Amino acid sequence: MFYQLYELNHAALQPARAFADAMHALYSNPLNPFSGTVWGRSVTATAELFERSTRHYGKPEFGLHTTKVDWATVDVAERVVWSRPFCRLLNFHRDLPAGRRPDPKLLIVAPMSGHYATLLRGTVETMLPHADVYITDWTDARMVPASDGCFDFDDYVDYVIDMLNTLGPDTHVMAVCQPSVPVLVAAAVMEQRGDPLAPASMTLMGGPIDTRRSPTAVNVLAEEKGLEWFRDNAIMEVPWPAPGFGRKVYPGFLQLSGFMSMNLDRHMIAHKDFFMHLVKDDGDSAEKHRDFYDEYLAVMDLTAEFYLQTVDSVFISHSLPKGEMRHRGKLVDTGAIRNVALFTVEGENDDISGLGQTQAAHDLCVNLPDSRRAHYMQPRVGHYGVFNGSRFRAEIAPRIMDFIASNRQDAAAAKPRLVRSRPS
Known part of the structure; x- marks a missing residue:
């Protein structure tokens, strides 16, 4: 009502x-x-x-029509390469010279936490000169008819896996905030299955891997209220005449x-x-x-089932760090991650995902060699500064590209490292 x-x-x-x-x-x-x-x-x-x-406020446009590659301005065309009811996969296709060595494929998994994927416009713009960029364009749940079924945490993981299989080998994935958990789960599931198309590397940025560490106001609220409070007070039905009329959502x-x-x-x-x-x-x-x-101020609704599962498993039960996370009923074994390189990034002043919450991913990937993992804490930035702004462009993005270049599966196609990361 x-x-x-x-x-x-x-x-x-x-x-x-x-x-x-x-x-x-x-x-x-x-x-x-x-x-x-x-x-x-x-x-x-x-x-x-x-x-x-x-x-x-309606859904904004990315509006990225050009970028600079090798000091030359090239045209950029936005195209849909994969589509499901709750998400489209967009590619920012660059008009590059024929015969040029391919850049790494970078799948940016945008957060499904209320804002549209265009919140990462600056992230995409920064990475475009160095990578073939793809991004998840999540659909406003109020625009999806109830006849298209539900979308929960398991579906989210399956979407990520399906996208990675669509993009093929030597794909690198970047998860910004909320998707750090499902991306880590997807990597573990793919490694458990022996999937050859598991990502070459994953970069987790400001994500709530273990919210017991440096809990923020968001984390405290979830634990104090409990799941039933969120079910009773945060879940509503989409009103008529929206296409998703009758669907239960978190507005x-x-x-x-x-x-x-x-x-x-x-x-x-x-x-x-x-x-x-x-x-x-x-x-x-x-x-x-x-x-x-x-x-x-441009916001979208989330499906009730996805929202409640995320609140429960990530912020209340802490299923992933406790080793209790399940996907399609099967226990997720993060220890199976042996080949997917891991880079975690945090902001010193992050008031959404506290310090240590993202770095906790390293404690879960116990069988990943030290040579395939790294962590970086960016001083003097909050949550937004982890993935956008001047310090992201100058300090964080070069480190990400350096890490990707160091972990490409096709070594012959890899470019020299762009920037050597300073010890952190």
Whole structure:
């Protein structure tokens, strides 16, 4: 019922949003003598702030049309290479010269935690010059008809395995935050099966492998409330007339509310500053605010079964670090990982996945040789900085590519290492 009320409130505000749009158009029109005054800009700023605070933010576009490879600008075409009801696999195909040695295939597994895969736009953009990049484009659960069935944690693992089999040998996988657990499980399952298409390496970044280490507010909340609380308070049915009408989901707006409340003061200050930038006619600063919040406020629903299984197994039961994780009823043996190289990355100030939670993957891969594993902690970055921003581009990404180059299965095709990682 709460989901329906949320949609009803949004619909009820439509006339007010239309009025705000009209006022914005009127007072920003250069033919209006008040448009260049402080009062006129205050009116347009108020109207825009109201409209942006009450709108539904649609799925953003990646918008990556070019990249630089070998110091030359090349065209990039986004294409779908694999598709299932709950996910598409996108490839950013680069128009490279014929005969050029192939770059490693990099599968970026985006988090299914409320935001769209475009949250990793900066990650993709950074890796494009050095790799043939693929990314999981998860589907908003409210857009998937109930007739397409459920999607749970086991399905997530199967999707990752199927994608790796589709991409073929010498594929390297990067898991950002939440998918670190299912990616590690997928690698273990593939090694248990003796699958020759298991990834050559996996990079786990800011992921909740063992949330008993340096627990954050997210971890504490899960343990304090228990699974039944989440089932009773966080699960709702998709309202009509969405395509997924009747499907039980964890709504994206609830996840967004949680994210916002963790740093509410920062968001309030950011919106106050946005208002002042508009009044002062500081267009560049205002545009940066728009770009960030157009992405941040665009959220998607998760299927109830996947969300509840993740809360239970990762944050409450700690199934993976305890050796109790199961996939399709079979116990997952992380000790079977002997060939998939492992690189873990953490941020010093991460308030979502605390220090040590991702590094715990090394303790689980007991039979992986030391020569095929590495860990890096990036100083002075939070959760977002682990996979985006200036320090990611300058410090983390080169280390990832260095690790991938060191662990390519086709050594003859491997390029020289791009950057030597400094001891951490």
